[in-house]
Amino acid sequence: MKVDLHIHSNASSDGEVSVSDIIDMSIKEDLKYIAIADHESIDNVQNALDYAKDKDIAVIPAAEIFVSHKGKLLHMLGYGIDIKDAALNEEIAKIWKGRKEGVKKQIDLIRSKGLKIEEKEVFDYATGDIPLLSAYIHAILIEEENRDHRLVHGLTNDIDSIITLSREAFGVGKELYAPTYMPSSEHLIKVIINAGGVPVIAHPGVDIKEETHILDELKVYGIKGVEAYYTSHTKKQSEMYRKYAIDNGLFYTCGSDFHGSFKPKNKLGCVQTDNNMQAIEGIYKYSRNL
Numbered sequence: 001m002k003v004d005l006h007i008h009s010n011a012s013s014d015g016e017v018s019v020s021d022i023i024d025m026s027i028k029e030d031l032k033y034i035a036i037a038d039h040e041s042i043d044n045v046q047n048a049l050d051y052a053k054d055k056d057i058a059v060i061p062a063a064e065i066f067v068s069h070k071g072k073l074l075h076m077l078g079y080g081i082d083i084k085d086a087a088l089n090e091e092i093a094k095i096w097k098g099r100k101e102g103v104k105k106q107i108d109l110i111r112s113k114g115l116k117i118e119e120k121e122v123f124d125y126a127t128g129d130i131p132l133l134s135a136y137i138h139a140i141l142i143e144e145e146n147r148d149h150r151l152v153h154g155l156t157n158d159i160d161s162i163i164t165l166s167r168e169a170f171g172v173g174k175e176l177y178a179p180t181y182m183p184s185s186e187h188l189i190k191v192i193i194n195a196g197g198v199p200v201i202a203h204p205g206v207d208i209k210e211e212t213h214i215l216d217e218l219k220v221y222g223i224k225g226v227e228a229y230y231t232s233h234t235k236k237q238s239e240m241y242r243k244y245a246i247d248n249g250l251f252y253t254c255g256s257d258f259h260g261s262f263k264p265k266n267k268l269g270c271v272q273t274d275n276n277m278q279a280i281e282g283i284y285k286y287s288r289n290l
């Protein structure tokens, strides 16, 4: 039985595929369970549940939310959540409100480093009324006079340049990093559990690597699973996190992190665990909504 528990639809700013297309594609891939896990959004979950009804596939309501864990940025997945839960919706609204209010602060910080940036350009590149990092970066890279700036030097306005600048200048603690509201891991795990959901840590091989003490801490806060199998994880990493999960009474999941053309390597259903049933049973056992 094939599953994919980490899929982004066009409710994610960097996703582009509609949930109906995702479900049709997933059925073609013979996936039996999928989770639509958009960034800080549950807007498409109901559509997905409706569209999958009477089809040979089950959709698990989910979201992927950035959290700070002792100064480190982690991605938390919540499965089987009640998408009508008031506190969960308030938390998501608070994150977006923070991003909206952070626009001026981000632009001021960029200007303070001697870079030219026009607010109008930032909003021209925004999806909806809230610009994401890529919009600021576009707006920096199109300015002719930024060409020789030490941060921009050698970059053009293509996707690789955007990724490079985002990593080198906008990452946590880097010089153009302007923090906006982000829930702590402990708080968000509570919100997910109170919404009847099941917290699972996403792609530990990307953010946590060998620091398994972080997994110990997250387990104390209440995570129930580890995304051990992930597109960019090495075989060794997957085996390490699988073993960690088993040794610690957690279940382990797989996710492609499908985004459409933004992340071409992340194909629907491209990674599977050796036992998907334990993942599905884990989610259904702990969720109060499934």
Ligand SMILES: [Zn+2]
Pocket (backbone or CB within 6 Å): 064, 075, 202, 203
């Ligand atoms: Zn992620």
Ligand SMILES: [Zn+2]
Pocket (backbone or CB within 6 Å): 006, 008, 064, 257
């Ligand atoms: Zn993701």
